[in-house]
Amino acid sequence: MLFTEDFLHYVWKFRLFDRINLRTTEGEEMEVYSAGLHNTHAGPDFQNARIRVGETIWAGNAELHLSSSDWQRHGHTTDNAYDNVILHVVYRDDEPLFRADGRRVPTLELKDRISPDLYNRYHNLVFGNQAIIPCEATIATVDGLTMQNWLTRILVERLEKRSEAVVAALEKNRGDWEETFYQFLAANFGFKTNALPFELMAKSLPQSILAKNKNSAMQIEALIFGQAGFLADELQDDYPRKLKQEHDYLAKKYSLQAIENHLWKFLRMRPQNFPTIRLAQFAALVVQSNHLFSKILEIREIKDLRDLFANIKINPYWETHYRFDKESAPAGKSLGQGSIDTILLNTVVLFLFSYGRHMKLQHFVSRALKLLENIPAEQNNITADFATLGVNINTAFESQALLELKNTYCDHKKCLQCGVGIKILKPS
Template identity: 40%
Template sequence: MQEDFLHYIWKYKKFALSNLKTTAQEPVAILQMGMHNHNTGPDFFNAQIKIADQLWAGNVEIHIKSSDWFLHNHEQDKNYDNVILHVVWQHDTEIHRKDNTVIPTLVLKDVVSKSALQNYQKLFSKKQKWINCENDFASVNSFVVSNWLERLYFERLERKSADIAQLLQSSKNNWEAVLFKMLAKNFGLKVNGDAFLSLASSIDFNVIQKLQSKQHSLEALLFGQADLLQLEVQDLYYLELKKEYLFLKQKFGLSSQAVIPLQFFRLRPPNFPTIRISQLANVYSTHTNLFSKVIHAQNKEDLYALFAVGTSSYWENHFTFGKISKASKKIITKAFIDLLIINTIVPIKFSYAKQQGKDIDSVIVSIINQISSEKNSIITKFQELNLVATSAMQSQALLQLKKQYCEKNKCLQCAIGNALLTSVA
């Protein structure tokens, strides 16, 4: 039994409301359940409850056992002085106010809805499952699921927005610098994301802006800061990069390089950090004021046009320094741009609009719904339970659902869990 379940029972009146009595056999009539409090203090504020012939206005506290009052040290907290009713699953001791009067106690165990209890026990059975509701996930009304996933998507954006706010603060409120760092991290993908962020953070963005018109200089800066110019390679391009980087290092007083080493192992050659660094440099040498262009983009086609760039000519027949490979144009693919849209562009647009006090939710939904669902083990498993992810908005929402609700057993805060709890057993 979870205390959250009792909150749910109380909040949604999933128990017999007639003929209620306290443990002292005084009749109880609930006029207002109160407002659910998710912070410190009593569980429900401003309830109105008639006990015997007395109408009370105040707070309600809920516990599994009456004795949990002392376990949680409420007797020492003045925030609980105005509790008018103690609601419990099991009554094992009397609770007194500071003036020694007894706080009335209502026991839910014998009055709770049997169907709600059965659904709860089924949902939280001890049988090992991928998610608690996997056997019934497909039975939930599609309208409920769809609305919940949209809400979860924006919940995920809010969480990312908090991370962006911290990045903005460390970047001295420079949105262009924030975009550069976030793009760099996503160009590094999962394997090199932190290393690429370390690389971007090692360079003042003002330096990037000063070098934007010179792709070779920009590449030299990024490769040098990534510590990739310490090899024994003799081809002309490499030697020119090294020479240029030493000049830039002295000119701009670059004192530190990226602290996280780059990885090549287990990466497909098109995702090698050498290729991604050259592409990132090319994005910035192609577009000045990239942040403004990103903010004004209204659909995925606008964004495809911004990021469909390639590498410098050297990388058209190389994947690593000094080793020639079959010639090919290494243009950033639409699939990769989709990842940039999901993980960088949309969160940036959402966060910036939020800071400006603008509502662009409809634009966000329009763009993210144009992107196909992601493919990973979590999404695949959900799709096996019920085909619910057709767009990136839904796949992102499912990631939020799994990590922030399913894995934390927060079924009682989940619309899907609530739908299953209220279904007829």
């Protein structure tokens, strides 16, 4: 029989065992008033449990093991943190447990008190040979309220984890939210392929320098393209030659060191996604929106946020070019709806949430979650798999939560820590 301590924790936590005529292994009558609070850190497994053994009511900690001999094997005998354990809950009692003063620790054996049906459902869920997720055969039967509550919880977990990187960068930037947002926004303008060089470019060019030159679009473009390493070679067209001239002067003035041009990737990319076009769009956004993060904090409607990115006007040179000195057929180079939503999802939502948590301003957290509800769901292999299982996915709120569900819970078969798994296992 495949049996885990996690399953024993689950059975005890929700008291899913036969509680009729409970007795300790020494034959004393007992009753469980409270299983206690599950402790996922060091120390006994459940804290503040309340039980009655005989005529005495005890309050304290409960420790769980598959076998009572595990107490000794895990080194609890010499650990003072376990001195106030009032109950040892085991699947199998294979040896008595004594305190340092010689008294036996009350022990409850659950081997014959767990229903075979519950165990079989657990076994099929955790040890089955499912193709996508452990509960793929039953997830569609979970009621909408349970699913929504769980997805909300793990979405917040996902944002909290991603916020750690924001807070770490904020500390490096001495608490400057504008600079930190600028760096993250730059990385996300590179999307996956060119995220690193975009981030390095932004870190080589502090936002404060851009702010000093905000009244000159030419200087902003020169700084961004120059720091990206695209102005190092000899150029033919008049526009890039002027950019190079400006950058040479500004780089000397501000002691700037450009990044290596070879970091940028063009291979197997659509021309509209070339890094040169993304840099031109990024430069136009900087020209148009000084102190961008402060502006975003003030915007309440998603339409206005989208317009902020949709209405940027890049230099006319790029209407007939995808790269310097290489003319192409005229084509629009504005950010598409999908690209804008990706930026909103990966940068704006993250920073609204992080700022709200860091500054203890809940309305920014709520605004971040609401924004996710107004962004279409992402299309990827994970969301496609959940869709085939009958899970409704309409917004980025749901798709982001499902990504967290799959990566953090399903892939590691943490069904007993998952709200969906608990609902499926719980007797009706």
